[in-house]
Amino acid sequence: MKKNRILxxxxxxxxxxxxxxxxxxxxxxxxxxxxQPLEARVEDALSRMTVEEKxxxxxxxxxxxxxxxxxxxxxxxxxxxxxHGVRAEVDWxxxxxAGWNNDSCTAFPALSCLAATWNPRLAARYGQAIGQEARYRxxxxxxxxxxxxxxxxLGGRNFEYMGEDPYLTxxxxxxxIRGVQQNGVAACVKHFxxxxxxxxxxxxxxxxxxxxxxxxYLPAFKAAVEQGGTWSIMGAYNKIRGTxxxxxxxxxxxxxxxxxxxxxxxxSDWGATHDTYEAAMNGLDIEMGTYTNGLSSESxxxxxxxxxxxAYLQMIREGRIPEEVVDEKAARVLRLIFRTxxxxxxxxxxxxxxxxxxxxxxxxxxxxxxxxxxxGKNREALLPLRKEAYRRVxxxxxxxxxxxxxxxxxxxxxxxxxxxxxxxxxxxxxxxAYEPGYVPNESLYAPQAGTPHTAADSLREEAVAKAAxxxxxxxxxxxxxxxxxxxxxxxxxxxxxxxxxxxxxRALAQANKNLVVVLLDGNAVAMPWLxxxxxxxxxxxxxxxxxxxxxxLLTGKANPSGKLPFSFPARLEDCPAHHFxxxxxxxDGTRQEYKEDILVGYRWxxxxxxxxxxxFGYGLSYTTFEYGDPEISATRMAEGDSLCVSVSVRNSGxxxxxETVQLYVGDEECSLxxxxxxxxxxxxxxxxxxxxKTVTFTLKADALKFFDDRKQDWVAEPGKFKAYIxxxxxxxxxxxTFTYE
Ligand code: BGC
Numbered sequence: 013m014k015k016n017r018i019l020x021x022x023x024x025x026x027x028x029x030x031x032x033x034x035x036x037x038x039x040x041x042x043x044x045x046x047x048q049p050l051e052a053r054v055e056d057a058l059s060r061m062t063v064e065e066k067x068x069x070x071x072x073x074x075x076x077x078x079x080x081x082x083x084x085x086x087x088x089x090x091x092x093x094x095x096h097g098v099r100a101e102v103d104w105x106x107x108x109x110a111g112w113n114n115d116s117c118t119a120f121p122a123l124s125c126l127a128a129t130w131n132p133r134l135a136a137r138y139g140q141a142i143g144q145e146a147r148y149r150x151x152x153x154x155x156x157x158x159x160x161x162x163x164x165x166l167g168g169r170n171f172e173y174m175g176e177d178p179y180l181t182x183x184x185x186x187x188x189i190r191g192v193q194q195n196g197v198a199a200c201v202k203h204f205x206x207x208x209x210x211x212x213x214x215x216x217x218x219x220x221x222x223x224x225x226x227x228x229y230l231p232a233f234k235a236a237v238e239q240g241g242t243w244s245i246m247g248a249y250n251k252i253r254g255t256x257x258x259x260x261x262x263x264x265x266x267x268x269x270x271x272x273x274x275x276x277x278x279x280s281d282w283g284a285t286h287d288t289y290e291a292a293m294n295g296l297d298i299e300m301g302t303y304t305n306g307l308s309s310e311s312x313x314x315x316x317x318x319x320x321x322x323a324y325l326q327m328i329r330e331g332r333i334p335e336e337v338v339d340e341k342a343a344r345v346l347r348l349i350f351r352t353x354x355x356x357x358x359x360x361x362x363x364x365x366x367x368x369x370x371x372x373x374x375x376x377x378x379x380x381x382x383x384x385x386x387x388g389k390n391r392e393a394l395l396p397l398r399k400e401a402y403r404r405v406x407x408x409x410x411x412x413x414x415x416x417x418x419x420x421x422x423x424x425x426x427x428x429x430x431x432x433x434x435x436x437x438x439x440x441x442x443x444x445a446y447e448p449g450y451v452p453n454e455s456l457y458a459p460q461a462g463t464p465h466t467a468a469d470s471l472r473e474e475a476v477a478k479a480a481x482x483x484x485x486x487x488x489x490x491x492x493x494x495x496x497x498x499x500x501x502x503x504x505x506x507x508x509x510x511x512x513x514x515x516x517x518r519a520l521a522q523a524n525k526n527l528v529v530v531l532l533d534g535n536a537v538a539m540p541w542l543x544x545x546x547x548x549x550x551x552x553x554x555x556x557x558x559x560x561x562x563x564x565l566l567t568g569k570a571n572p573s574g575k576l577p578f579s580f581p582a583r584l585e586d587c588p589a590h591h592f593x594x595x596x597x598x599x600d601g602t603r604q605e606y607k608e609d610i611l612v613g614y615r616w617x618x619x620x621x622x623x624x625x626x627x628f629g630y631g632l633s634y635t636t637f638e639y640g641d642p643e644i645s646a647t648r649m650a651e652g653d654s655l656c657v658s659v660s661v662r663n664s665g666x667x668x669x670x671e672t673v674q675l676y677v678g679d680e681e682c683s684l685x686x687x688x689x690x691x692x693x694x695x696x697x698x699x700x701x702x703x704x705k706t707v708t709f710t711l712k713a714d715a716l717k718f719f720d721d722r723k724q725d726w727v728a729e730p731g732k733f734k735a736y737i738x739x740x741x742x743x744x745x746x747x748x749t750f751t752y753e
Contacts (some may be wrong), residue, residue, distance in 0.1 A: 095156020139191020171534020421500020
């Protein structure tokens with residue numbers, strides 16, 4: 013166990029370092045004494061280390077570990093993916109799974125689901141629980157959370173991120189990070205920065221304005237550092253303005269370590285380092301995964317051949333890299349080791365506990381979004397389903413039975429349990445019939461030339477025939493983390509659902525008026541059948557508790573309260589990243605320009621007057637909420653002041669439910685283009701039927717500021733502003749006006 017590992021190393025250090033003991037008069041060396049201030053321990057350890065030992069801290073010793081300093085009893089760091097559960101053990105030197113029988117975990121819902129909860133308390137529980145599992149598995153660094161901004165529905169890793177809005181992402185990543193780190197395990201916030209697509213991720217060179225960088229793509233990382241206090245951060249694969257992100261002077265030295273005073277470690281993404289001098293001088297602290305493509309291929313290079321290995325040492329010896337650089341990097345790694353591997357105060361952690369399953373269940377139920385719920389001429393609700401109302405129940409769709417935790421890339425998990433939707437629905441209707449309805453990997457079943465009838469046709473026809481004779485049809489499909497379907501390393505190739513699901517959903521809707529469509533995925537999809545289906549539930553990769561959460565939501569044991577963390581465009585061309593042609597997405601193969609600038613997601617739809625299919629912040633409930641008129645505490649505000657915007661919300665339906673009240677602010681007069689409005693606050697409240705609560709938001713000048721590239725600073729310009737209260741970005745329930753002076 014790690015505790016013994018540390019004690020052994022300490023004993024070894026005491027034997028191996030008599031000189032050190034002499035220096036401290038026979039007492040414990042300062043670096044080993046955890047009652048001493050952190051910086052004194054770092055200084056002390058550094059003063060005892062050779063340059064070779066300092067260098068050795070900065071590059072991997074296995075696929076998922078980097079060394080400490082054995083002579084001084086300073087242990088190594090164990091890293092693990094992240095971000096939805098603790099990944100199964102991988103071989104020391106290879107990507108193969110090690111085949112242990114004690115490394116299965118709780119699979120928590122994907123971060124897109126956490127984002128859809130709009131609930132920072134759940135983010136704290138998520139971080140705490142996954143941190144406990146990481147600690148139990150003796151990990152020091154958990155590779156997550158992912159906080160890149162959702163730019164296009166084709167993005168292969170959107171399911172690992174928290175949507176299109178920097179305020180929402182910031183508000184949720186901070187408690188997640190704090191929760192993880194309470195366990196003496198470092199969060200490693202990724203991927204810094206602008207890894208907003210998977211296509212050509214290793215070399216695509218992103219060009220964007222300073223405003224877009226600071227207003228849209230950096231705020232969550234900044235919050236992770238300044239508010240979350242993250243101990244490590246992962247450099248991304250892509251280039252930014254000509255230099256790889258993992259050794260980018262502007263990003264790492266100037267912004268992260270300079271402006272934000274980050275005192276932790278920059279860890280490269282696996283295989284994201286490309287140059288010794290740049291890596292050394294431009295802020296990388298630990299190099300991981302070099303000479304692999306991140307996931308699969310290997311080479312014969314040894315770890316000392318890493319860019320921060322012997323080539324780095326050589327440059328130091330030649331005086332091309334100053335010793336302060338070496339000391340600074342080593343100090344950061346030592347700080348990280350003291351905070352994690354050598355933290356003797358940390359709790360023991362725990363694995364797959366009932367409490368962790370409850371946390372996973374709560375996030376899954378609160379994150380699922382009810383998008384549509386009406387049928388027939390009277391437009392009555394189809395959901396929630398009453399067990400007694402339906403005798404012959406048919407479940408259709410591959411995602412009802414598929415293990416959605418394997419695949420997708422580095423976030424794939426080996427859960428101890430995975431409760432499928434089908435088994436949980438059969439716990440309600442024990443004789444529910446099942447039909448796959450489509451073939452998830454059609455190439456495997458490709459028709460022979462001249463064969464008119466494919467396997468896919470047969471599956472669709474069987475499902476539709478059975479649907480006609482059923483009382484209720486529940487379709488469970490979506491994407492599935494297979495190649496190009498929410499998967500690392502590749503983007504999606506179409507906005508439509510794959511495997512003929514659009515045709516199937518249409519045919520099911522024609523065959524049966526009681527059709528519930530449930531989508532499990534991490535992205536917006538086209539919905540050409542939307543008008544034809546009465547009930548639509550947007551769910552995500554929900555982890556271990558997928559089945560129980562969905563069954564409870566569909567039958568009303570849980571009331572949906574998720575709201576979309578990103579907009580669903582009606583057509584892909586409406587999406588701002590796609591509006592400006594291929595140079596904007598996916599780029600020309602080497603270079604890419606973010607031409608939509610600051611107008612990402614709802615900022616674009618709002619400002620340009622384009623109606624999305626479903627707007628950011630949207631989600632229904634089985635109950636209804638009435639909003640009162642918002643009130644404002646003052647109509648003038650100056651720097652240093654704050655003002656309050658309050659609104660009362662009443663549950664006007666007959667079931668208990670939760671509502672997320674959203675506050676947006678719009679700048680009415682500005683010398684630069686600003687979005688029509690931007691999210692600046694939200695509060696999720698629980699209301700019993702008939703209950704009313706007042707929500708109060710405090711606005712400070714910071715909420716009015718934009719990044720002025722002319723001044724390279726955040727500025728609030730005097731003038732008129734509006735504060736909007738909304739149930740979504742498009743469903744505004746009131747507004748108040750004030751001036752900033
Ligand atoms: C991914 C990272 C991941 C790392 C280690 C990379 O390919 O981009 O997110 O943490 O592999 O598995």
